[in-house]
Amino acid sequence: MYIPNKPAKYGINIVLVCDVRSKYMIDASPYLGKNTGITINEPLGSYYCKLLTKTIDGTNRNLTSDNWFTSIPLAEQLLKPPYNLTLIGTIRNNKQEIPAEFKHNSLRGVGTSLFGFHEKLTLVSYKPKPQKTVLLLSTMHDKPSVDPVSGKPVIIQSYNETKGAVDTFDQMCGHSSCSRKTKRWPLCMFYGMLNMALLNSYIIYVSNCEIMKTKPMTRREFLKKLSKDLCKDWCAIRLEERPLMQKRVRAAINESIGHNTDDDTDEPGIKKGKRSRCDFCDPKLKLSIILKQDYHLGESPKDQFLVMCMPAPVGIETSEQSISEAWKIKPPYSSGVDQHRFTFSYRGGADSAATGTCVCGARGPHEAFTTVKGTNTISIYEKEKKATALGKF
Template identity: 50%
Template sequence: MTSRRTLSDDAISRFIAEEDESEHEREQGSDSEIEDNLSEDDIQSDFEDEFIDDEVPQQLNDTQNEDDISPPVSSEPTGTSESSRRDHRIIVPDRRVLRGKNQHCWSTIKGQSRGRTSAINIIRTSRGPTRMCRNICDPILCFNLFVTDEIVDEVVRWTNVEISVKRRDNMIKATFRDTSVTEVQALFAILTLSAAMKDNHLSTDELFDSSFSGTRYVAVMSRDRFDFLLRCLRFDDKSIRPSLRHEDPFIHIRKIWELFVNQCKLNYTPGEHVTIDEQLLGFRGRCPFRMYIPNKPSKYGIKIPMLCDSGTKYMLNAMPYIGRATNTNGMPQGEFYVKELSRPLHGTNRNITCDNWFTSVPLAKSLLQEPYKLTLVGTLRSNKREIPEELKNTRSRSVGTSMFCYDGCLTLVSYKPKPSKMVYLLSSCDEDGVINPITGKPEIIMYYNQTKGGVDTFDQMCSSMSCSRKTNRWPMSMFYGILNIAFVNSYVIYCHNILAKNEKPLNRRGYMKKLSAQLSESWMKERLEAPTLPKHVRDNIANILPKPVVQNDTDNEEEPPAKKRRYCTFCTNKKKRMSKMTCVKCRKTVCGEHKNDVCFECLSNQI
């Protein structure tokens, strides 16, 4: 008998949620048993424990009606043995061969196996940061792994081009000067702090009001400069857009996005369980590929299918949906996105969990072949032509029963959680039809519930501490999304490296507050050098910046008291000359006229 791969995650998978984020739970669109995320204290205390069967919050999808899996209603009498209960919950069709509407052939009997774990379920890599990221524990260094110097230089370059255009029609003053790398990093620091303190919804007047939001925002940058930089922030050359826009409507931020996603791929090695789902980045302005998904919290926005680690929720790969301009090479969109997003994992035998928008029988079969070598577990839509009629809902079928059929390594199960509802799941893990003795659900469903929430929990983490601000430009909305992803991914790297040293990491809010302080420190030091800086701003910066530590040569030596000015001993009362100089021998006060310079030899003879 072949055995399903066991689900066992390390400490980082238990360190991704905060106890103070419960008020931001997404609307639940599933009847499955869903538990709240563990607090960080619980995650740290259980660092060495095995992963427990907690099911992550599930965000509604536009195609989620058939992904809902409810617990079974058992009507069995007490005293029934375990074997009889298992037999009662599995319905075996009379025929050995079942066919779908497209004549796809299924067998009701699992073929013989060699009694060993199938090769497609064996993973030989471990989860964690790559070699170049393993010893990085400073928040700003973790953040710079994703928002690299190349990305910042690109933003500074095209922002200065836009500033020069706007400066033509305005008076030359400090607000319209060109920006620099340190100032753009200070801008990121303000956005980071607004995300940590949940101030991103405030207007700039409220954000920079010291009596309302404190003095840290004012110390980093003025309100006018902050508004001006956000208006001028650009990510590409505007002069070449018209010639490329019809081929790639995402050209406004394509280069920045590819640089960022490439860093996400290079900096982390995922575990054996990954999730593919879509994130809806909220945006209500004009955008050629804006989507309307009524079941999503944002409803309007930019759809981004992405690949996340099921345990740590690290975002590995993402591709924005750009509408008709998407070139799928003749493949269905769901199949296209699964194969493209999983490209960094090809040949690694990992498992992909996805919902019914992506899952199909041809996709599951093709992923088992070269060069993919991946397994798939996901829900199926009831209108798929591969599903036999015998597996569909009937009135005579009892609630809580399951039917299995097989096609080589593929396993198809239909589970009836309610009288008027039927759920179909497909697995290519070469597994038997087994019922969990505790819940009464098929093991495929239990595995799906444990691994389906990677992207949904990642989306929840991004929205709970988001730097996004109101804007009518979709590239700015995408850039806010890039920063939110960088916050989560860098925090995963930070936690992994700190826990590897047997130290306690900062919570996510403390991490982002420290990151904000580090990003703005260099710019605040430059502001102090400006002679026209107002005194109250100078005092705010001095209070925020760390105080330099002065070490004396001798700890017991006391500093000499400051000398007072006194009247010269040898001048007349009319002159009334005052001086701080004194005679070395008699300690009398002398002015410059009565001071006498001698050499060391003469001075020694006099003494």
């Protein structure tokens, strides 16, 4: 909807009721348009007020509302069972129950107050400025009390002290928001619900810390910890159901859920601790590479290939198809795979051989696979062209 006098003019309007002291959101409901209350033959303000206060009916609390909600019939109904609630709120001067003497009059002095009483209702008209008159209705006050210091009616002071809970709650949601820009209104609604739930949880947390007399975390620290705790169970399920996960993703999940990863490298042939060279082959190993048809090394003296090594499965054949099938069931980033870089010196045409030497133990994203010797498997792909190179050694 569009509200021109609001800081955020466009958006989904959600009507809230909040606790004054803690700013805890008690209930909320989205505004669904002018036709919402027609079926029950009731003004929208009264409809939403009764809807949102169901959880506190019968608690003898007070409601503070603006002039969109406040009306004489609503105030009278809230005093009766099952509501048993009092009401303080500004009221529009176009209501038919308002006497003409209480409306704006330029001849009235600034700072004057008029009180009107009807059964348990109290109406006050206060003129703070020459061109402004404020009307408030209260079922909590029954005396024409005026503060001697400020000169304002006590009803207005009570209203000012209790009117800011919803605005403060909305402001706090905006300060630490998880919302993202989107054109899908259901997702926008979900972000709003999530912001309100996160703030409510922090309010409960702070209240519990006050009871236990402990220092609470900052809201930023609380939200970070809460987000990790909410993801923890799902990350554990993902870790269990997806064994073929990239090594860096698995390490990040283990770190986030607090799993000990010291035993992640217990596979045969793997040494624990930091490694600078491959554990499966000699760093000075010389390879003879036979290039595939229609593939040529570059004109530069050396071409670099990213290489992956793993212990060869028992009974594997030395054919390219067998090696490719073996790699399909082995996660490239698992603890049983080493990655390092080979450089090759070009000597001749496409059918000629090139020799390669392992020059570093760097580990990074792999490009692909190939070759077998004894109990070791080495896979090689050219980094940019992604061409497979077959080799024997």
